[in-house]
Amino acid sequence: MMPTEIWLIFIISICIVGSIVALELKDILSSIIAVGVVGLGIAVSFLILQAPDLAVVQFVFEIFAVIILVRAFLKKDYHKEEPSTINKVLVGVTLITLGAIFYLSLSVFKLLPPFGQPLFETAQYYVQNGATDTGAANLVSAIILDYRAYDTLGEVTVLFAAILGTLTILRIKKSKNSQEVTNEK
Amino acid sequence: MIVYILCFVLFLVGLYGVLTKRDLVKIILSVGIMGYAANLFLILFAYKSDSFYPILTEGKENLSRVDPLPQALVLTSIVIELGTTALLVALAIKLYQKYKTFDITKIRRLSG
Amino acid sequence: MKNNQGMSIIVKTVTRVSVWLMVLYAWYIILHGHLTPGGGFGGGVIFAIAMLNVLLAYGSEFTEKWLKIRLLHDIEAASILLFLIVGILGISVLGGFLTNFILKGKLYELISAGTIPIFNILIGIKVAMSLFLAVLILAKTNIENGGEV
Numbered sequence: 001m002m003p004t005e006i007w008l009i010f011i012i013s014i015c016i017v018g019s020i021v022a023l024e025l026k027d028i029l030s031s032i033i034a035v036g037v038v039g040l041g042i043a044v045s046f047l048i049l050q051a052p053d054l055a056v057v058q059f060v061f062e063i064f065a066v067i068i069l070v071r072a073f074l075k076k077d078y079h080k081e082e083p084s085t086i087n088k089v090l091v092g093v094t095l096i097t098l099g100a101i102f103y104l105s106l107s108v109f110k111l112l113p114p115f116g117q118p119l120f121e122t123a124q125y126y127v128q129n130g131a132t133d134t135g136a137a138n139l140v141s142a143i144i145l146d147y148r149a150y151d152t153l154g155e156v157t158v159l160f161a162a163i164l165g166t167l168t169i170l171r172i173k174k175s176k177n178s179q180e181v182t183n184e185k
Numbered sequence: 186m187i188v189y190i191l192c193f194v195l196f197l198v199g200l201y202g203v204l205t206k207r208d209l210v211k212i213i214l215s216v217g218i219m220g221y222a223a224n225l226f227l228i229l230f231a232y233k234s235d236s237f238y239p240i241l242t243e244g245k246e247n248l249s250r251v252d253p254l255p256q257a258l259v260l261t262s263i264v265i266e267l268g269t270t271a272l273l274v275a276l277a278i279k280l281y282q283k284y285k286t287f288d289i290t291k292i293r294r295l296s297g
Numbered sequence: 298m299k300n301n302q303g304m305s306i307i308v309k310t311v312t313r314v315s316v317w318l319m320v321l322y323a324w325y326i327i328l329h330g331h332l333t334p335g336g337g338f339g340g341g342v343i344f345a346i347a348m349l350n351v352l353l354a355y356g357s358e359f360t361e362k363w364l365k366i367r368l369l370h371d372i373e374a375a376s377i378l379l380f381l382i383v384g385i386l387g388i389s390v391l392g393g394f395l396t397n398f399i400l401k402g403k404l405y406e407l408i409s410a411g412t413i414p415i416f417n418i419l420i421g422i423k424v425a426m427s428l429f430l431a432v433l434i435l436a437k438t439n440i441e442n443g444g445e446v
Contacts, residue, residue: 004234005188012191012225016198019218023202028210035214042221049228050238050251052334054259056326060342061267064428065217067349072274072435073210094204098197109189116234123231123252130253131241135401136331136410139239139250143257144336145416149395152416153380155261156423160377162268163427166275170434240334243405264338264424271431278438 005115007048015041028073036066053140188229196222209277209287213270220266224259231255304354312354319347323421330417331410337417341424348429357436366433373426376419383415 015038022034039062047055113119126139126147136142144152199222202215231252239253277287284292323344330336352360387396395412402409 004232008188008229009191012188012195015221016191016195019195019198019202022214022218023198023206023211028208031211031214035217038218038221042225045225046228049232050236051228051256051259052238052240053336053339054224054228054256054263056334056339057260057263057342060339060346061263064342064346064349065267065270067346068271068274068432068435069210069213071432072278091205094201098201102194102197105193106190109186109193112186112189112230115186115188115229116232118231118233118252120231120252120254123250123254126253127239127250131246131404134397134410134413135404136413137241137405138331138333138336139241139253140256140260141331141336141413141417142410143253144260145331145413146397146411148257149384149416151257152261152420153384153395155265156377156380156420158265159268159424159427160373162265162272163431166271166431167434169272169275169279170438238334240332241404260338267428271428271435274435278435 004048008045011041011045011048015045029070032066032069032073035069036062039065051140053138189226192222192226192229195225207288207290209280209289212289213273213277216273217266217270220262224262227255227259308354312350316347316350319350320344323347323425327417327421328407328414330421331413332405332407337420338424340417341421342428344421344425345428345432348425349432352429352433352436357433360433366430369426369430373423373430376423376426380416380419380423383412383419387412 018034018038018041022031022038025031025034039058043055043058043062046052046058126143130139130142131137134142134146136146196219199215199217199219202218203212206212206215231254233249233251236249236251239250239256280292281287286292323340325340326335326343327337327340330340348360348364351363355363384395387398388394390396390398397411397413399411399415401411408414
């Protein structure tokens, strides 16, 4: 086994533990921070997997997501997970089903190529001709903004739509109503 | 192969959260975890041993590089994930203002 | 309502200095997107975090006056339009949508790679403005009351 693989096993195990902790804690602030740990672990594993571009973006996005979630859900009184009304049977059935899925899919992973020997061959064209075709040293940015710029246009449109949806949902008659509330008090 | 399996376990943990949790904030966090696992799996699948990052540096043009294409795909996917998270947060806040609870079973009962 | 007043004077003074350093770093990341890791997405988020710093330190009322929210909305919409216009210019010059039609220049130089730095700048502005506006509207929303139609 290569040292890269050992490091990855270590970091992904931390991520799994972090996500279980995040889901099982009753306290919402702790859950959000635990998910932040998972995201930063993913950023470190991107760095180990030779993707510094993704590591930078994942790192700043994780910080931003944690700020959004904390700002949104912790306003005045401290929010705790409400005592669950779910019965234990449903949790048991879900766990057994997920375990069965995991056990049955183990044989699929044997069919995959071993770690570190990918099947993709199109990369060779980009690596060899990317710099001369586009003039950019960063091949990832050459792909997203030149070879596949149409993809990026669609992505920007999706982001625009998502943010527009956020603004629309939260803005409905908000200013008027809050003024009335303050006047009544 | 162990790395792939661990990544799949991370995905299943997120799926477990979506299926069993009744708190809206927990569900949003679980969806985020599933997104992380999917992104990580694409990058794991593209890793080539003894290769370097796909960013050329002066004088070292001929080194072996990892595949830049999945990295470009994941880069856009991360951004969209954040936009979706913001949208989900807005919906959750709106539901809370209407029903004064984050529990989805109670929300269903109140809608009548 | 108390949250809208912002934090103490120490935080405000430190913020006033450090915001410009963060904006400078964000522009460094955006402009070197075709040479080093980063680019429009990462730099745009750092830009948004810099503006978010102002929001957290000074409160939403001051921020809305200082940053001219209408202008930010216009910039956000204009950046996506400029992206399309640059793409359509590619049709008229080289015959393909979003083609790299400007001279490539020399590898490893700041001004090179044709339209890639332009797209990086536009995407950086777009990401920064849209994320900041989303956080601003989340910060202004009172989760307890208000907003009920």
